[in-house]
Each structure stands twice: as structure tokens, then as C-alpha cells.
Amino acid sequence: MSARWLVTGAAGMLGRDLTSVLDTAGADVVAAGRRELDVTDAAAVRAAVAGRDVVVNAAAWTDVDGAETAEAAATRVNGDGPRTLAAACAEAGAVLLQVSTDYVFPGDATEPYRHDAPTSPVNAYGRGKLAGERAVLELLPERGYVVRTAWLYGAHGRNFVSTMLGLAERHPTVDVVDDQRGQPTWTRALARQLRELGEAAVAGRAPAGIYHGTASATATWFDLARAAFELTGLDPERVRPTTSEAFVRPARRPAYSVLAHERWAEAGVAAQPHWREQLTEALAVMTAPAAGTTAPGTRTPGTTSETGTPDTPDAPETPGTPSGGRPGA
DSSP states (O other), X not given: OOOEEEEESTTSHHHHHHHHHHHHTTOEEEEEOTTTOOTTOHHHHHHHHTTOSEEEEOOOOOOHHHHTTOHHHHHIIIXXXXXXXXXXXXXXXXXXXXXXXXXXXXXXXXXXXXXXXXXXXXXXXXXXXXXXXXXXXXXXXXXXXXXXXXXXEOTTSOOHXXXXXXXXXXXXXXXXXXXXXXXXXXXXXXHHHHHHHHHHHHTTOSOSEEEEOOOBSOEEHHHHHHHHHHHTTOOGGGEEEEOGGGSOOSSOOOSBOOBOOTTHXXXXXXXXXXXXXXXXXXXXXXXXXXXXXXXXXXXXXXXXXXXXXXXXXXXXOOTTOOOOEEEOO
């Protein structure tokens, strides 16, 4: 019998792609957005998890800057929410895939962070997400999976790539930071990987614990913006490099967000493709008519999810995207 899935944060950018991937695979999936399920409500969570084999928690508070002044509220979603889900999964005998973030690391490394590298968040958002990770691993030592990701973009939410293309329509040049390095990751590529991990977990092939779900190879935000321009037929020379000092934000951002992928082989799941290969496939979807993309020019998030407001904690997007770029002077 095929696994029965529950996706929380299902109305957000990752949640929508994950639900689509599971539907396409013929899976039995219940998609619960924030309106259908508050992940901090223990009774509601127990009822939702009952009868499910795999739960993927894609619900999150992603307003990185807002978390600096509302840490308790952010941690309630990002820390207490996963604990509530993990307790329900322990009771129901379900596997839990908890989507987490590179922000649990300080960002001062010079080589990719392994899954077992020491954590040391530099902002409130990262501290809350780390609390969620620890809760899952504590309560589900044999069935808990933490999948850290970073630099997400996709067709169903506001994100760095769609913002760059929007700016390109209205300005001759854009300035983009070139001193932060990471792995630009398409939400659909991550969704595919999560499906494979969930299936491997149910089959007993995937060791529980921490995995890093990001694209192969690395780039800066400047590299990503230039590639998005080039692949959509725009002149990449219109993208100009700048530094993080040009985009001062309340929450500190890691300068180095590169994650190692060594654990996927243990689970029998392939690492994700090169970020540029992902971007090429993603842009064909994101720029197609009726793709459901955000209107061009919408501001890059570090806020949210279903509605794009800080109080709508659902679905990881790109936490702390550096506001990306801005019109050139």
C-alpha cells in the first residue's frame, strides 16, 4: 500500500509544489494550509496526523527581520510547531520530515557545512528553527528527518528570481549583492527530493536524522540574478555587483550558506541537480502564462507565505533574501 501523506504549510511556495509532486505521483495526500491547520494546536495536529504515514512540515514563520522583535511569536511557529507535530507523529507512528534552514549555522565557514557541523544561529529566526530541529530529533529518534534548505525560489510565491525579472521590466540596471554565497534551490526540485526521502523512510531505507536539501554547486545573489537575466533573453550586464552593506537589515544574514550533501547516498536518494540546471527548468514554468507567479516587481520576501504578510506563518520561501537587488542608480 502506498504511503499516506500530510503536507502542512500546503498553501505556500514549497507546500504547493510538494502537493503537486505527490499528486502527480498518485500519492494519497492531505494538503493543509494555515487556514486548515494551526501547527501549534495540539488537538488539531493529532487529528490531522492520525492515519498518515508521512508528515512534511512546510509551515514556518519566515519573516526573518520581524523575528528580531517578535522572537517568541516566531519561535512558537518554528520551534513549538515542530514539537507539536513530532509528538503527534510519535503517537501515530508516522514519519516526520521537518523543513529547516541554513540559518542554524553562523555563515562563517569556508567549506560546505556537513549535516553534523556545529550550529550557532546569528539571528532569532535561526534560533527558532534550531529549536524545531532539536524537538523533532528528540521526540522521533527513529522516524524524524530534518531537511535543511536555503535560497528557495519557485512559481507560487514572492522570491528573489521573480523580483529580479520584475525589476528588469522597470529599470535599466539592478544592483545585487555579490558577497553572500549559497545554493539557489527551486522548490519543485526540493519537493521531488522530499517525496523520495519520505518513500525511503517508510520503506526503512533512509536513516533518520539531518539532511541538506539544496542545489548542487554554488553562486552569489549576483550570479543568480545574472543567470536569470541571461536565461530569459535579457542582457546580464544590466546586473551590477554590490555588497551587503548596501542592504542593511535588522537581522544579521550568514555570508556563507553552502550545505554539504553527503547523507543522501545513505538514503539511496540522489542529490539535487546543479543550481543552473534547476533555474533553467524553473524559468520555463515561472515565465509561462498562467504559471501562478507573483506579479512582476513584487518586493522580495523575508516575510512569509500564503499572503506575504509576517503574520501568516506558512511555507518556507527564501528567508532573508537580501532584498535582492534594487534599481541601479
